[in-house]
Amino acid sequence: MKPANKIWLNGRIAPLARAGFLNFHQGLNYGACVYDGIRFYKTTNGAAIFRLKEHLDRFFYSASVLNMNIEKTKKELEEAIKNVIKINKLASGYIRPMAFYSEPKMGINIIGAKLTVVIFAWPWKYDAKEKSVRIKIVKTRRIDPSTADLKAKISGYYSNGLLGFIEARKSGFDEPLFLDTSGFVAEGAVNNIFIAKNGILYTPKIGNILGGITRNTIIRIARDMGIKVCEKNILPGFLRKADEIFLTGTGIELERVTKIHKYFSQRQIPQSIFTDLQNQYKKITGGNIKKYKNWLTPIQ
Ligand code: PMP
Numbered sequence: 001m002k003p004a005n006k007i008w009l010n011g012r013i014a015p016l017a018r019a020g021f022l023n024f025h026q027g028l029n030y031g032a033c034v035y036d037g038i039r040f041y042k043t044t045n046g047a048a049i050f051r052l053k054e055h056l057d058r059f060f061y062s063a064s065v066l067n068m069n070i071e072k073t074k075k076e077l078e079e080a081i082k083n084v085i086k087i088n089k090l091a092s093g094y095i096r097p098m099a100f101y102s103e104p105k106m107g108i109n110i111i112g113a114k115l116t117v118v119i120f121a122w123p124w125k126y127d128a129k130e131k132s133v134r135i136k137i138v139k140t141r142r143i144d145p146s147t148a149d150l151k152a153k154i155s156g157y158y159s160n161g162l163l164g165f166i167e168a169r170k171s172g173f174d175e176p177l178f179l180d181t182s183g184f185v186a187e188g189a190v191n192n193i194f195i196a197k198n199g200i201l202y203t204p205k206i207g208n209i210l211g212g213i214t215r216n217t218i219i220r221i222a223r224d225m226g227i228k229v230c231e232k233n234i235l236p237g238f239l240r241k242a243d244e245i246f247l248t249g250t251g252i253e254l255e256r257v258t259k260i261h262k263y264f265s266q267r268q269i270p271q272s273i274f275t276d277l278q279n280q281y282k283k284i285t286g287g288n289i290k291k292y293k294n295w296l297t298p299i300q
Contacts, residue, residue: 003120004090007084009116013084025103026100026105026113027116028100032066033154034065034155035062036058036059037096037251040092041092043287048299049082050296059099059153061152063099065152068101068115070115077097077119081119090121092123092124093121093122095120095121098117099115099116099118101113132256134173135175136171137261140163140164142186153210177260180209183235183236184204184233188247190249192209192249196246200229201227202229204232205231213250214254217284221284225276254277
């Protein structure tokens with residue numbers, strides 16, 4: 001899907017065509033690029049960005065891990081994001097800030113290399129139909145925390161996600177589920193996993209995964225709804241005992257898993273934690289629950 005026509009590029013609004021970064025650079029060659037994904041929603045008080053502070057904190061953290069100097073404050077990027085949404089006249093959608101080393105040169109020395117910072121926007125309407133996926137535990141293991149800082153969203157890491165994705169698709173599944181190098185359940189290529197069993201919600205603990213912002217939202221709203229949440233090391237065998245399994249991520253929000261090869265098939269259940277959480281998430285992102293309004297940054 002093509003982004004909206006106007007982007008923010010190194011400090012000013014520019015036509016999308018200016019984003020034709022097809023020249024040779026270190027961002028492309030070495031994955032020397034960081035990014036984040038942010039949603040904004042149509043709320044009772046107009047368009048508002050969901051958990052912007054947490055996304056900007058993560059974006060700046062990712063940049064610092066790759067020794068990047070964004071040269072803008074978080075406040076300036078917040079204004080830039082709002083500006084891109086306004087100038088494209090978008091009511092709801094998705095925002096992707098990216099920073100990458102754009103020096104058109106060979107060699108891995110990125111110290112002091114030119115940096116490009118760009119913000120893309122997509123119109124994205126709320127999709128009412130419940131989405132679901134079939135996933136496969138892939139042979140490719142999640143990159144080990146001793147080999148990379150998994151708290152950062154660095155494009156280069158996604159070669160690991162892509163290998164898992166290809167493996168899953170070649171076996172006829174929609175998405176991969178990765179185990180970590182110790183054999184514990186980790187995460188999907190671009191999402192986190194939750195397992196509901198006997199009214200309790202389980203999710204892999206932070207350490208071997210990207211601690212997603214949606215994961216954090218779900219843990220907080222589940223606990224506020226009186227649902228016990230347990231963050232722990234999970235072996236794949238545990239998936240066989242699940243009542244429900246779902247993935248979370250900024251883009252997909254909550255997505256039901258209907259099948260994990262050999263491990264899990266969704267059966268009829270009397271009460272769905274997934275549906276309750278999904279409904280609550282919709283209400284919160286729509287600005288309908290006062291308690292969580294501080295998670296929404298109005299665009300005006
Ligand atoms: N894990 C990985 C590897 C991801 O790329 C993402 C997407 N950012 C997630 C989990 C989910 O994170 P979030 O909820 O912050 O989008």
